[in-house]
Amino acid sequence: MLHCRVRVVVTSKIPIIERVLAKKHLSSKFVHRCGAVVMYCMKKKCLVGRPHSLIVAVVLLAGYLGTVGLTVKAQSLVVAPTPSDESSETKIPVPEDLQNILSAGTVPKTLAQLRLLEQQFGKVSAAAKLCTVSIKIGQAQGCGVIIDGGGKVLTAAHVAMRPNKPATVILANGQRLKAMTLGLNKNVDAGMLQISPGQNEGAEWPHATLGDSSKLARGMWCIATGHPSGFDQARGVVTRVGRIALVKQSALRTDCAxxxxxxxxxLFDLSGNLIAIHSRIGNDIEENLHVPIDNYINSWDRLAAGDSWGTLPxxxxxxxxxGNSQVEEAxxxxxxxxxAAKKAGIQEGDIIKEFGNRKITDFQSLKAAVAETMPGENVRVRGQRDGRIVFFRVVIGRGE
Known part of the structure; x- marks a missing residue:
């Protein structure tokens, strides 16, 4: 039924679909995927009134790549790198036939161009998974990307939490590395870590090639990698392919799922350049926000020095x-x-003496200590109640 619908809607004017659907090696899942993607495209406001070729390209990509918001494993896209591709960075040469697709965010117009695009996705995915890492800080988990041979890692500020915090960085092969959080620019959700030295036998770490987010435009293709729901070595790094929906200086929005x-x-472009870091994950396919890479480059020195500034929206x-800031105790x-305090058992009249690793001398110092944490962070608190020492475990709450 869906098969017929796809043929009626799309193929009456585009003969190439007939050739693709006639291929015997296509599984039955292709039919269902085509139908779902076509219906999505037909309802999508930004595609209304566009040429049939756009829908054709989306259908072809859905069938061959499982893209346009669908999740695929990095391994399913892996293309064995050629000797010229073997490098510690992620930069991948873009074939001449894909240059316009890279720069203008257009769609493939021929089957040959589509196959080139598929191969390009696979090469970028293969390079990206080597420098995409899982990050664990206490009980919290997120992702990051190694961006130089010395082991600096970019991540989101809400993943890094605060400077000088011990962290574990997990490579795609399962190797666990000691690391320390560095600076945070909370205004845009940018964070940095440093892998502790002496863990790679003197060799450089595989790392991403930094891009230029000032040259990005709506419609450009992008490749997102990460560890959804946490690190799983059997599954490996997961790759999603999508397009940029909105470009701002402080944030990108994409439809990567x-x-x-x-x-x-x-987040990488078609040439393997790192263009952004995943920030806030939305409920809708188009609500995912990313921090453009220029925000890291422009505040590189402060991040590397361990500075922390701004407020994360x-x-x-x-x-x-x-409490009363004029009193000498908190x-x-x-x-x-x-x-969060109520859930932890803190009561009125309690005096807070320590908050995490910080000594608390008055209510103002308590406010400063709380401001350095992140929502969801688990903090050990030492207090005094009726002359007795009491301890609490507080899970920091979240405000707007």
Whole structure:
């Protein structure tokens, strides 16, 4: 039924579909995938009124690549690198026939061009998975990407949490490395880590080639990698292919299908250049936001030095208490109902002495300590109640 519908809608004017559908090696899943993608395209506002060739290209890509918002494993796209491709970076030469698709975000017009595009996706995916890492900080998990031979890693600020925090970086092969968080630019959700030296026998780490996000435009193809729902060595790095839907200086929006656990992972263009880092994961296919790479480049020195600045929109840490900043101790006057403090057992009249690794001397220092955390972070708190020492485990709340 769907097969017939695809033929009626698309193939009456585009003979090439007849040749593709006639191929015997196509599985029955192709039919269902075609139907789903065509219906998506027909309803998508940005595609209304576009030529049939756009729908044809999307259908072909859906059948051959499982792209346009669908998830595929990196291994399924892997193309054995040629000697000229063997490098510690992700830069992949773009064939002349794909140059316009790279720069203008157009779609393939021939089957030969489509096959070239598929091969290009595979080569970028193969290179990207070597430098895409999983990051664990305490119980929290996210992703990152190695961006130089010395082991610097870019991630999202809400993944790194704060400077000077021990972290574990996990490579695609399962190797676990010690690392330390560096700086955070919370205004745009940019973070950096450093893999501790002496863990690669003096060799350089495989790393991404930095791109230029100022040259990006709506419609350009992009390749997202990460570890959705956490690291799984049997599954490996997961690759998603999509297109850029919106370009701003502080954020990109794409239709790459990302989920929890992908935050902090890399976004590449068709030539393998790193163009952005995954930031906020949306509920809708087009709500995923990424931090353009120029935001990292422009504040590189501060990030590398371990500075932390700004406020991350939608990620304001909240403890849920009030006190008097004029008093010499951090006495809790009010504990809000349903707050992180209330859930942890903190009561009115308690005096906070330590918050994480920080000594607390007054309510102002408590506010400063909370401001350095991230929502969802688990913090050990030492307090005093009626002259007795008490301890709490607080899961930091989230405010707008």
């Amino acid at each position: 990302l989920i929890g656990g992908d935050s902090g992972g890399p 939608g990620f304001r840490p909240v403890l849920g208490v009030q 006495v809790i006057d009010i504990v809000r109902s349903g707050s």
